[in-house]
Amino acid sequence: MKKRTVRAPFFCVNPKAYLYGDAALKLAKEADELAEKYDIDIFFTVQYVDAYRIAQATKHLIITVQHMDGLTVGPGMGYILPEGLVEAGVQATFLNHAEHPVGINQLVTIMKRAKELGVLVIACADSIVEAQAIATLKPDVMVCEPTALIGTGNTSDSSYMKQTNEAVKSVSPKTFVLQAAGISTIEDVRQAIESGADGTGGTSGIVCAKDPLQTLRDMVEAVAKVRAESKEQ
Amino acid sequence: MKKRTVRAPFFCVNPKAYLYGDAALKLAKEADELAEKYDIDIFFTVQYVDAYRIAQATKHLIITVQHMDGLTVGPGMGYILPEGLVEAGVQATFLNHAEHPVGINQLVTIMKRAKELGVLVIACADSIVEAQAIATLKPDVMVCEPTALIGTGNTSDSSYMKQTNEAVKSVSPKTFVLQAAGISTIEDVRQAIESGADGTGGTSGIVCAKDPLQTLRDMVEAVAKVRAESKEQ
């Protein structure tokens, strides 16, 4: 599989285990329409069992799983076979999320498999130090959400975002940076992109909103607006 | 979901990570026809991404995953949400396979979730001692494949099979016992059932056979024959 090209600014809808089945499909279809309407790349994370169905029902989304294992075809009871993902339509995977940490040697192995199969890698780090270590592996996208800052109100701090962007780019200039911690308003979306993030998105900010579909529409539109403004300059 | 009823003798096709996508679907369709033809219950394990597609394309198989996590709807990045499985058509899960061991407290938690959602549990043990411990949790099916015996040629030993059957039944009389270690011929299938196993099946004995589809047909037919013979008596 040829790895899909990603264009910044992009958006990421990450429903984790909040949504599944029909509810996930409904949000995915909305996201797919927005991806087309605004010509914007949208990563949409799925439960594995929903990947095929959502891939079949959408045209523009980057179907993304929330973890992938590094095994090859053969035994490996209960693990996530990369080849199986690709055949089902998956184009990207998150790795090393704070809720799903992996060993360093595992990460190297999984990223090698992702490269072989053309799967985009969105790698996560808990600290700037960890982000720089992982950036040496040249993931396609990095997420920097220092757990030390969670809940401190600093997540929306522009200087922090700039600092992490620079930390990653200094090691791997082509790696995109996704800033998605605590994004719940269109102002948050705007600030993340204006602070230099290549992409933004959310989980609870979308799926726990009063009107998730409308919130998603507003956020993607906000990304498109910032993109348009930056082109005018 | 009402938990599906299982009738012994049953069969289990467990392709692990040997098959995925179209190849898995093809074998599943064949197994589905055999389940209908012989009116036999067949567990068919899938890659998560293939569950929905195979569930849609078959009518009789017990769609089975190779592991399930114990989380509930909410966060839980990259874990296998039970509700998602059920909505996709999954009716059973393996747990604690030697290639995917779980903690004791995890097993208790996952089995509680399986019970809530009506998912059949096939629990695995590496030794008779472990099998008895797990049998106290009353799984629907237990697999006893002592790693100590693997490769020793003792796996097809009738007295060993009888010993494990009794060990499990003495603790949990309603738990079915699946004997599937090293099954690669119709004689193996026959011996397993005649030794008192409630079910048998295979992985490499089927997927690595010269003709997997024919091997599957022969094995399921053998189960049906032994069933017929035992009814005559």
Added chain:
Amino acid sequence: MKKRTVRAPFFCVNPKAYLYGDAALKLAKEADELAEKYDIDIFFTVQYVDAYRIAQATKHLIITVQHMDGLTVGPGMGYILPEGLVEAGVQATFLNHAEHPVGINQLVTIMKRAKELGVLVIACADSIVEAQAIATLKPDVMVCEPTALIGTGNTSDSSYMKQTNEAVKSVSPKTFVLQAAGISTIEDVRQAIESGADGTGGTSGIVCAKDPLQTLRDMVEAVAKVRAESKEQ
């Protein structure tokens, strides 16, 4: 090594990682004097690095580690070799504490090694269901501290303690039951023993007390008093 005999009611001082080095040694010496004074068996858990020193400096304590691995002499970088523990004077180990859960097959393997070497096993469970599963492995002592009850105020509930005692004894009559959740006063100590526990003890109730040494003295004295009272009856 011949496994040490334990007599109920016993006491358990479990400083976890609150104490180490000189501070742990000081508390251990006090506990050792109390073990002699009251002729009571006291499990005293240590950081591995303190085991030898505390074993050398005490005569009566049951030197206990907080976890042990199941490896044998050979490779196994960084794991806790049972033979090494025994030669250093360790006589008992906790296993499967909520802060250090182990797989079921691991627990079976480690307990086999403990049996070979005469190391007493104190196995922990998070729920009554888990306790019964582990009790089939016949540990020397079981700890039942359902995480579901932690912080609910139910930990000191007599009926709960009786229920867990019975659940364990019904499966393994010779296994002692240690009730140590939330023990912080001599009344707690008394109630645990009177509710049928074979032993009691504490962590924060002792090490975080205003005067840990005096608290320890009071608690051990309370165990001795309850013991004396029950003999009189």
Added chain:
Amino acid sequence: MKKRTVRAPFFCVNPKAYLYGDAALKLAKEADELAEKYDIDIFFTVQYVDAYRIAQATKHLIITVQHMDGLTVGPGMGYILPEGLVEAGVQATFLNHAEHPVGINQLVTIMKRAKELGVLVIACADSIVEAQAIATLKPDVMVCEPTALIGTGNTSDSSYMKQTNEAVKSVSPKTFVLQAAGISTIEDVRQAIESGADGTGGTSGIVCAKDPLQTLRDMVEAVAKVRAESKEQ
């Protein structure tokens, strides 16, 4: 604690779980005499329970553990508290050995704790890619033993050693490189140092030798000779 200074070329005796108690102490005393005789820095890895005793009985060795956890004083049942190690005389720790891999976020946390307490870190990697990622964390020593090369006879290949040395130094110039894969003769020792390694050493090459003490003497002497020769040039 002030972190101990290490001088290249150094030596590392890593008995893993092959030795413990008196046997480990005996080898440690010999290593200690050699460290004094040749004025060479020797890392000596111990079972945790032996750390205090060996630290007390030796004067020159760098007492090294095979893993350390990242917890702080408090709860943490069964984990390796850094403060406890330091008070027992430990001055260094291996981390992320192939037999004991850690998560990336864990490695960052543990190395932060090591820095706070002045504990030297010897970090291991399975591949050059992983070595470069870890080198960004600036460990004191790095071990590069690609599992892909184990058993291939390539471990003693000079060009491979030079390649890994350069890979690490290019990211972290002050990090020492330890080449210790398959070292079993004094020629291996010589070749490792001459290929640019800052240190060498062994496990089975020493503890499984016919005469471990003499083998150790020969190897350390070989390091001293290569050092002398390189000074003459």
